[in-house]
Structures are given as structure tokens and as C-alpha cells.
Amino acid sequence: MPPPDRRAFLLQTGKLLVLTASAAAAWDYVMAGEPEKTPDYDAAAHWWAMVIDVERCIGCGLCVRACKTENHVSLEPDCFRTWVERYEIDPDDPDHPHVTSPNGGYDGFPPVTNEGVKTFFVPKLCNQCADSPCVQVCPVGATFQTPDGVVLVDKDYCLGCRYCVQACPYGCRYIDPETHTADKCTLCYHRITRGLKPACVEICPTGARSLGDLKDPNDPIHEFLRTHKVHVLKPQMATHPKTFYNGLDGAVR
Amino acid sequence: MARFSSYEHLLRLAALFAVGIALFAGLRWLLVPADYGLIGPYRASALTQNQAHPIVYAGRLACIDCHSDVADVLKANAHARVGCESCHGALAAHAADPGVTAIRPDVRTTCAICHVPDTAKPAGFKTVNFAEHAGAESCSSCHQPHAPRP
Numbered sequence: 365m366p367p368p369d370r371r372a373f374l375l376q377t378g379k380l381l382v383l384t385a386s387a388a389a390a391w392d393y394v395m396a397g398e399p400e401k402t403p404d405y406d407a408a409a410h411w412w413a414m415v416i417d418v419e420r421c422i423g424c425g426l427c428v429r430a431c432k433t434e435n436h437v438s439l440e441p442d443c444f445r446t447w448v449e450r451y452e453i454d455p456d457d458p459d460h461p462h463v464t465s466p467n468g469g470y471d472g473f474p475p476v477t478n479e480g481v482k483t484f485f486v487p488k489l490c491n492q493c494a495d496s497p498c499v500q501v502c503p504v505g506a507t508f509q510t511p512d513g514v515v516l517v518d519k520d521y522c523l524g525c526r527y528c529v530q531a532c533p534y535g536c537r538y539i540d541p542e543t544h545t546a547d548k549c550t551l552c553y554h555r556i557t558r559g560l561k562p563a564c565v566e567i568c569p570t571g572a573r574s575l576g577d578l579k580d581p582n583d584p585i586h587e588f589l590r591t592h593k594v595h596v597l598k599p600q601m602a603t604h605p606k607t608f609y610n611g612l613d614g615a616v617r
Numbered sequence: 618m619a620r621f622s623s624y625e626h627l628l629r630l631a632a633l634f635a636v637g638i639a640l641f642a643g644l645r646w647l648l649v650p651a652d653y654g655l656i657g658p659y660r661a662s663a664l665t666q667n668q669a670h671p672i673v674y675a676g677r678l679a680c681i682d683c684h685s686d687v688a689d690v691l692k693a694n695a696h697a698r699v700g701c702e703s704c705h706g707a708l709a710a711h712a713a714d715p716g717v718t719a720i721r722p723d724v725r726t727t728c729a730i731c732h733v734p735d736t737a738k739p740a741g742f743k744t745v746n747f748a749e750h751a752g753a754e755s756c757s758s759c760h761q762p763h764a765p766r767p
Contacts, residue, residue: 472733477736554669554672
């Protein structure tokens with residue numbers, strides 16, 4: 365038998381370490397007398413993405429409220445994991461769209477009834493970039509991409525240095541006023557790993573938001589992406605976002 | 618042997634290196650969490666911590682478990698897509714223990730969340746001026762929220 369090469373050895377060791385870690389995690393539940401609560405979720409089998417259908421958004425703000433409730437997001441100003449913007453574009457001045465988002469759309473929007481102005485709602489949230497700047501700049505490894513493609517924050521390990529808040533081209537991060545650490549959309553990681561939809565998707569009354577698993581060949585997201593002209597925000601940043609927008613206007617940044 | 622007579626300075630250097638390396642290894646062991654780097658350049662337990670967050674919205678499937686009669690009515694009409702908790706609010710506590718009463722939503726306020734007029738809403742979405750359309754009348758005098766056609 366030829367001696368194993370270094371690559372194979374490192375791979376084997378790595379797998380062994382990961383398995384030992386998950387076994388140790390499972391053992392904690394067994395010892396606590398709740399073996400059924402052992403996480404049997406296989407992160408490597410998923411690659412989560414989000415689809416936003418702009419043409420369905422009615423700006424009701426239910427997603428903003430649901431997100432804050434589900435994730436205990438602070439009600440203080442500028443603390444949003446998701447928010448809704450309303451664009452008003454005057455055809456005489458298309459380069460300067462008027463964008464409003466009163467309290468992130470938490471209380472809905474004061475109605476506009478000005479005819480002749482192009483106007484629509486755009487929900488925003490973390491784009492779960494495959495190459496995310498926020499992960500790259502974190503000096504301590506407190507923000508990272510999970511094996512299933514979600515960018516998370518380790519709130520116990522975060523220093524609150526705010527590098528990631530500045531690095532995000534989409535403005536999706538904020539500093540939690542209670543813990544003074546970075547916070548952002550987790551795609552409701554606690555829900556999607558238990559087979560539920562994120563709170564905003566669950567609550568959206570028009571189906572403007574949907575979660576998809578790009579690694580699941582039977583997921584309807586593949587059909588949607590094939591049959592619709594979708595776009596991502598700021599593709600020039602080369603962040604490779606996994607939040608796809610259908611019917612996105614060129615004015616949206 | 619004369620060549621190796623003065624090697625004390627090398628021993629001192631070696632001792633210094635040994636202390637330095639031991640100090641580095643000790644500090645690293647103290648400061649770096651045990652599960653750091655198991656999956657990637659982060660604490661592996663941060664995943665489990667994020668997963669451990671409590672669930673507040675039960676989700677449609679949990680509602681249908683008991684309220685399948687309402688789900689059957691909903692299925693055939695315009696509100697088929699609307700999540701139960703969009704109108705009824707977060708009800709994971711109620712789903713876990715039916716003894717926890719679910720609050721009945723105020724009809725007019727709840728309808729208005731979506732159906733107030735706004736030109737930013739997509740074409741075809743049904744909106745209505747509530748005051749002109751119904752005065753002070755409750756929406757549910759004519760429309761059933763689970764089967765909204767009049």
C-alpha cells in the first residue's frame with residue numbers, strides 16, 4: 365500500500381475534527397436527556413438564496429415588523445435586519461430618485477397619490493454575498509460564511525469595531541445598541557435549519573419574498589431564476605450576492 | 618574537544634527560544650477558543666448559538682395542523698397566499714400550547730395594512746379609500762377575511 369500523501373492526510377484529519385465536534389455537540393443533548401433535540405441538520409447539503417419579486421411588494425411593512433419580533437431587533441432608530449424603501453422617480457429628473465424609508469417601513473408608508481411619477485417599493489436585506497466584504501474585513505473571525513452560504517455574526521466573539529458596518533456596500537449591518545456588537549440578517553438561521561421559512565418570507569402577504577435552496581435540484585427557485593429576468597444589487601462590487609431581485613428598476617442602488 | 622569548549626551561549630539561546638515558544642503556545646491555548654477553526658476561520662459553536670434562537674412565528678404548517686378547516690376555506694380564494702400570522706400575529710407560543718390565547722385581530726386596522734391606496738403599489742393590487750367605501754362600517758360586515766370576495 366503506498367503511503368498516504370499530505371493532502372489526503374490533512375483532509376482525513378479535518379473530517380475527523382468536524383465529526384468529533386458534531387458528535388460532542390450531539391453528546392451534550394444526550395447527556396441533558398433530550399437526544400431528540402440533537403441537530404440533524406446537514407449544512408453542507410444546502411446553499412440558501414433569497415428571491416425578491418419587486419413587482420409584488422405593496423410596502424405594508426409586515427416583513428420589517430415580523431423580522432424585529434422574530435429576532436428581537438432593537439426598536440431604536442436605524443436598527444434593521446430588513447427594511448423597505450419607496451422610490452419616487454420624476455420622469456423629468458430620472459437621475460435623482462426620491463427614496464424614502466420612514467423608520468424602515470416599520471409603520472408602513474404615508475400614501476403617495478401623485479400621478480405621473482414612477483413609484484415602487486423595494487425590500488432590502490442582507491444579500492448573503494458569496495464573496496462578502498464584511499467577512500473579509502473582520503479582524504477576529506467573528507463574522508463568517510456558514511457551509512450553507514449564510515453570513516452570520518458570532519456575537520460573543522465580535523469586538524464591535526464596526527469595520528464590517530463600513531465594508532457592507534448595501535448598508536445591511538448595524539451595531540446592536542444593547543450588546544454593542546455587529547448585527548445583521550441571519551436569513552433566520554434558527555428557522556431555516558429547522559425546516560421553517562424566514563419570518564419575513566412567512567409573513568409576506570403577496571409572496572414578494574421567497575427562500576430557495578440552490579443545492580436542492582427540486583427547489584422551485586431554479587425554475588423561477590430560469591424563467592424570470594432577475595438582477596442583483598451592485599453587481600459591479602463583485603460580491604456575488606445570493607439575494608435576487610425580479611423586476612428591479614435601474615434606479616435602485 | 619577544544620572546538621566545542623564554548624557553547625554556553627548556544628544553550629542560553631536555545632533556552633530563550635524554548636521559553637518563547639512555550640509562552641506563545643500557552644497564550645494561544647488560553648486565548649483561542651477550543652472550537653475555533655474546526656469548520657473555518659470562526660468558532661464552530663457560533664453556528665449552534667445562532668440556531669438556538671427561539672422561534673416566535675410558528676409558520677403556516679403549524680397552524681394548519683389544528684385549523685385545517687380554515688385552511689380549506691382559504692385555499693380557494695384571493696387570500697390563499699397570505700400567511701396566517703400576517704394578520705393574526707406571531708403565534709409560536711399558541712402553537713406550542715393552545716392554552717395561550719391568540720388575540721383576535723382588529724379587522725379594519727388589519728385590512729388597512731395592505732389595502733390603503735398608494736400609487737407605489739403594483740398595478741392590479743386591490744386598494745380602497747376606507748372612509749369613502751365603508752364610512753365607519755367594519756370590513757367584515759360584507760367581506761370575510763378568509764374568503765374576501767363579497
